[in-house]
Amino acid sequence: MKIRVEDIPKEGKELVFGWDDISLKTFITPHDPYNIRIDEPLFVRMFLVKEKNYIRVRGKIEGGFFARCHKCLEEFTYPVNIKIETFLYSQTDFRVDTEDEIELDKEDLNQEFFDGVEIDIDLVVAEEIFLSLPQVLVCSDNCKGLCPVCGSNRNFSDCGCVNVVRSPFAELLSLKKTLSS
Ligand SMILES: [Zn+2]
Ligand SMILES: [Zn+2]
Known part of the structure; x- marks a missing residue:
């Protein structure tokens, strides 16, 4: 799904959709060692707001996907519960106003870039998911x-x-x- 910046109304745009296995598979290699698979589409709610020089994205991604444990190779459900708080900057005119810098909380400042014209919503979802994952996926902390x-x-x-x-x-x-x- 792609959203053009010019189509985002002043009051913002809300998107509610399911993110399924087909969307996922466009972002991972066919030889993904974890065999990640989405059976039930992840629930995504996003709110896009046009600010002066960035698009603010807030929302959540909920659900779970199947993955193969790195240690025991058994398939397990990895729960997804992500809070989205991202700032999309146009690659072409990236600049941060002093004003904005004060406004934003440095701790959860999450900047992404796009071409300034069209936002690839699936890419935003994929990045949120992959950034939230630990380095190794294991079925449980106690996996033997x-x-x-x-x-x-x-x-x-x-x-x-x-x-x-x-x-x-x-x-x-x-x-x-x-x-x-
Ligand atoms: Zn395991
Ligand atoms: Zn043995």
């Missing part, structure tokens, strides 16, 4: 991952494998024991 010995998921059962890194000396010692017994 896969057993490096037998490969089974240690969240489901304890396979009982003894995971010790054997040193060559340990190998020799056990060999010596075997020989002397």
Whole structure:
């Protein structure tokens, strides 16, 4: 979805829409290691307001998507609950007035750029989502991952494998024991 700046009325423009898997797939590679998938479209509510030299975007993105855990490779639901507070500046005439600088809270100052004519709403949503993600996606903070010995998921059962890194000396010692017994 694209919105032309000239189509944003003075009082602002509200957008309410669902953001689905098709939209998502235009922003991620087909070899996405997390296998991110949206089954139920994410709920997006956005309010665009034309300010003097930027477009202020406020709103929220809610729902969840499926992803594959980085540690155990199981699919899980990653909850999405994002508060949008973004300032879209035109690439062509980027300048920040002193006045605006005082007005904006530096802490959550989130600046994005666009061509000054048309706003790619899907891109705004994608950026909000990707910026909100942690560096690695895991099913839970307590995920035990896969057993490096037998490969089974240690969240489901304890396979009982003894995971010790054997040193060559340990190998020799056990060999010596075997020989002397
Ligand atoms: Zn996991
Ligand atoms: Zn194991």
